[in-house]
Amino acid sequence: MPGGKSRGDVIATALARWIGPDTARAVVRTFSDRVLGLRPDEIGPADVPRLLESLRPMLRTLLGQGPAEHVLAELEEALR
């Protein structure tokens, strides 16, 4: 892995704050496979919008609509 963390790691780290590290890693693995057909370390810049979109319902349910949008916006910024 050159340089910093993979996009999958960044997303998992951000989600871990709310749903815990184990579940966050499982969520990134499951959703990247289900939505993109990729492993977390294979996620490219072009894949990010679709993956974040797939995480929106989960975050909206657990954190509410406003906070979910904030978390997603911060993630989008970090993954740009």
Added chain:
Amino acid sequence: MSMRYGWLAAIPVAGALAVAALALTTGREPELWFATQLVTQSLATVGCLAAAAAFERRDFMFRAWLLSAVSFLLPVVNKLTTGPHGDWLVGPEPAWLQVGYILAVNVAAVGSALLFVAAFFRAGLALTGSRVQGALDGAAVFVVGLGLGIPTLLRDAADALVAGGASQAFFDAVSVAGDVICFVLVAPLFRIARQFRGGALQWPWGLLAASNLCWLFYDAAATGARVAGSDALHSVSEVVLALASLSALSAALAHRQVVADSRRAPAPSRSEP
């Protein structure tokens, strides 16, 4: 962050200890139980409403916390309208009102617990863990839930039949039935909390599971106190009621804190280019 949630989790323990200390130092008069129930259930109501207010009305968790607030508010209204020495549930009021009240309280409590379990699956998450772990969880529910809840339920139902329906035993039986269902939901609530381990959401789900667990112990102690005429068991039931109500308060405050924290979550560190 976890320090703050730890303090919230200490509230129910401190509250229950305070109730126990009051019982030991001031006696076990109805006025004391009236006051402790009124305070703890009012606090739980306010906490649940505060948690609901942290969400928008269209949010799934808004409905869950609102239902939870209703399940605590109705007993508070009951107490405020009757005072420490009366109970319109066993008085001359119309039976439909009494039955409607007790059903509303239990439907709200069960509905709320169901929504908290449903939220996890609605979020697209799935319970993980080994078959052994699942079997152990199931066994724990069976042993505690059925071992404690069903005998209590049967005793209350039998006493209700003897008393001819609208008695304290009838309302206890309905209440225990609701609490047994809530207890069955304790296992998934605890498993959800365990799955959120290391994350902030473990606190609201874990504390809610603890609250639901306490209600079953409350039922068993309250029925035991009624059947045996035991003041000591009655005191235990009141301490457990405080623990259950204040656990719900802490769960609500924890979820409100999670929502507040997530609104100001800093951006995660950048990824590789």
